[in-house]
Amino acid sequence: DMKVTQMPRYLIKRMGENVLLECGQDMSHETMYWYRQDPGLGLQLIYISYDVDSNSEGDIPKGYRVSRKKREHFSLILDSAKTNQTSVYFCASRPGQGNSDYTFGSGTRLLVI
Amino acid sequence: GEQVEQLPSILRVQEGSSASINCTYENSASNYFPWYKQEPGENPKLIIDIRSNMERKQTQGLIVLLDKKAKRFSLHITDTQPGDSAMYFCAASADSGTYQRFGTGTKLQVVP
Numbered sequence: 072d073m074k075v076t077q078m079p080r081y082l083i084k085r086m087g088e089n090v091l092l093e094c095g096q097d098m099s100h101e102t103m104y105w106y107r108q109d110p111g112l113g114l115q116l117i118y119i120s121y122d123v124d125s126n127s128e129g130d131i132p133k134g135y136r137v138s139r140k141k142r143e144h145f146s147l148i149l150d151s152a153k154t155n156q157t158s159v160y161f162c163a164s165r166p167g168q169g170n171s172d173y174t175f176g177s178g179t180r181l182l183v184i
Numbered sequence: 185g186e187q188v189e190q191l192p193s194i195l196r197v198q199e200g201s202s203a204s205i206n207c208t209y210e211n212s213a214s215n216y217f218p219w220y221k222q223e224p225g226e227n228p229k230l231i232i233d234i235r236s237n238m239e240r241k242q243t244q245g246l247i248v249l250l251d252k253k254a255k256r257f258s259l260h261i262t263d264t265q266p267g268d269s270a271m272y273f274c275a276a277s278a279d280s281g282t283y284q285r286f287g288t289g290t291k292l293q294v295v296p
Contacts, residue, residue: 104283111193113273113288114228121282129283161227170216170235170279175227 073098077162077176084183090149092179094162102165103145104129104173105137107158114161120145152183186211188276190287197294203261205290207274210255214276217250217257218284222271232259264294 075096084090094103101122106114106129116129118137126137134156138146145164149156159180163173190207197203207217215236220228234241234248234257241248247260257276261268271291275284 102282106286111288113190114286116283116285119283170277172218172230172233173228173284175229177227 075162075164075174075176077179079179080177082179082181084152086154086183087151090152090181092147092160094145094176095143096164097143098164099142100164100166102167104163105147106161106163108161109158117147154183157181157183186285188274188285188287190274190290192290193288194291197264199265199294199296200263203264203292205259205272206256207258207287208256209276211278212255213278215279216277218275219248219259220273222273228273266294268292269294
């Protein structure tokens with residue numbers, strides 16, 4: 072069953088702590104994404120990865136960084152989390168760089184207190 | 185200009201009636217327009233999409249219309265059922281771009 076897996080599903084962190092969100096896919100998709108979803112704002116792109124060690128900033132990269140050392144795995148890192156980073160984070164992937172729909176992970180609900 | 189505007193933000197309809205959601209985009213190079221449905225606590229899932237070589241597409245009670253001149257596309261759900269209640273997102277992307285830009289979402293409520 073082809074899918075995108077995110078871990079963890081729920082996470083509570085204190086302000087200033089480091090946060091690691093993990094995403095994996097088993098479809099050998101080249102392109103992967105991290106979005107955050109907030110009420111009234113829809114899905115906002117944080118980072119794109121075109122393949123291993125080939126990453127680009129999206130629309131709201133400040134406060135985040137990413138790592139992709141294997142094609143099937145894409146991590147989002149928050150160094151010193153802030154309360155305004157409380158959100159639902161979705162990872163997504165799609166094959167190649169052509170125009171096609173995304174496969175989304177199930178999301179990580181992050182609360183920064 | 186890369187924004188995608190989506191309206192309305194909330195839509196309440198009677199069961200059995202139709203529901204329409206409208207989106208506009210700014211990037212004239214956009215040529216792929218997917219629609220996603222998101223149930224509470226779940227991830228967005230593709231329900232229908234349309235490419236710029238088409239003006240209309242229909243599948244299983246869903247109709248998508250695309251007006252490239254007006255840079256506008258819309259989703260029409262016919263004979264709505266309670267199971268259609270969810271968040272709906274439109275998106276747009278171009279071949280030259282590598283990611284989809286999403287609208288801000290429409291919360292559809294189908295009431296008996």
